[in-house]
Amino acid sequence: MATAYVALRDRLLVCRGSGPTADDWTTATRLEGHSLECVAASTDAPERVFVGTFEDGLHRSSDGGETFAPLETDFVSQAVTSLAISPHDPDVVYAGTEPSRVYRSANGGDSWTLLEGLTDLPSEPEWYFPPRPHTHHTRWLEVDPFDPERLYVGIEAGAFVYSPDGGETWHERPDGSRRDNHSLATHPDREGRIYSAAGDGYAESDDGGESWRRPQDGLEHTYCWSVVPHPADPDRVLVSSASGASAAHTAERAESYVYRRTAGEGWHRLDDRGIPMGEGVVRTVFDDPALNASEAVAADGVVYGVNNQGLFVTTNFGDRWRPVGIDWDDALKAQAPRGLVVVEE
Template identity: 40%
Template sequence: MARLFGATGDGIARLEESGGAWTVEQSLTGTGAQCVAVDPHDPDTVYAGLREGGVRRTRDAGRSWVDCALPEPGVFSLAVSPADGAVYAGTEPSRVFRSDDGGESWRALDALLDLPSRPTWSFPPRPWTSHVRWIAPSPHDAELILVGIELGGLMRSGDGGASWQDHRPGAQPDVHSLAWHPLVDGRAYEAAGGGAAFSTDAGETWQPADDGRDHHYTWSVAVDPDDPDCWYVSASTGPFAAHGGGDPQARIYRRRDDEPWRPLTGGLPEPLPSMPYALLAADGRIFAGLADGQLWETRDRGDRWTALRLEGDTLGRLVALAPA
């Protein structure tokens, strides 16, 4: 039986697969949950990042939650390292915190704030600030971390956050999501406001990957766990279409073996009714969570998609997904 956790922008949803349907059970309703991360070593331990309430943790798969007392309230990104279990939280204003005891205590990785580019960091809707949109600890090296600032750049640390390299050559600066390949050391992927990029040298340098795709405002990224040359992005024509609540002008694309991007349409509604905010590779499938709460899956690398039947609590929105 598969299980996913989703952030809805309001709370956290636990989705359990059983008998051809998925049962939705909501918790933390009304907290403004923006992001979610599951401990890869304990699927019942889940962290929720709240827009104004810091980090909450559950050790019983969402039945009860505790406040982890993060020093900053505005959390936009979370990650649990597959390599050593460290928990990372990214906030607005842009800061990164690390916990080595499951969220009981935190230390700020504030060397990030010493980067020369910091004065230029600015999120266009709130230009006086910026935030850490994504944190990607390497599954192969516990000391290696990628961080995306919206809008500011893609930063890299090779020493667990004690020091940082500024925006990496070839990467897009308006970072929305990042991924590592789980098996192939050194392969990393980016979806950003100006397009997509990938790295073959553990995030030191990046190469653009935009050929064949006419929508360049990319949002979510996922990679086939068995094939580092097969990856996916969701994309729109721009931020107003993607987030404006009208026609998202959105597509899901696949890239394989250095071929141009291909839009995936088999089984998906055309046009898509809302932005695919969350792409996730898990359990031999690719899941797509939409801004209106729809959840789709493909079992054949995107050639054919199926809408999942959701039961239980109403799922009105999905902004992030995590596997359990």
């Protein structure tokens, strides 16, 4: 059984099916009317789901998405912009906010601790989010799969930041890192490997974020948004991208694409593979259920992707995509999805 949680601007879709190739998917709508920003869940604790909203704080489900309740927190604001569940312990959860702060819970969200010092970094005065240039936010959080104390943070916009010691100290803007990191990913079989999809391009690290390289050959659209590696091959990567922010996020002006890269080769655009791309399509958000557990549940190239045309799945890492059989009406086609997480039981 697979459950896909699709965070849209004004609702959460809870989509359930017996597997990626099945036609028995059903959809329920949750948190309608809230302004959603992010979603997190783990196969290690599939009953627990977290959703961050921009105006109404953090919500949690303890019954696999059937019901949600707001959590009382003392966050700096009600704008929860990023979430991460530790691959080492599903009770350890991280939350990021606007303005940029990082919080940690060790008990599944019942209580939270501020990881201080992030905004004391020297580059903080240069951080800003263009639509609201007076502020900035924690766009992405990622826990290293080999070291539970090592945390990676993407600030939109301004810096890649990492902590080697659970937030006691922070290191910013290492050599070659991107400034406008939209999503980060790690690999369970390649220690030190990090992937970044950023507004200023793609980047990879092999030393836990301390230095970066920028393979761009063949990537014609460099406003990158979502990235996912193949769970059995860290050198195979999917990324979604566009020419700029409007083309990525605004349905009326959308034009986005999906690219794939393999070791020793440049990027190749996955035209005519079954996933919508091009004019009218906002950037795709990816998730691989094999990466949402402490032990991979299926390392066979299954990846889900959602954009304003629907939810899609590939079982061969992008060679061919098929739509997941759920209703996708005109109201959904006008939205740019905010987040996607898929768990398998």
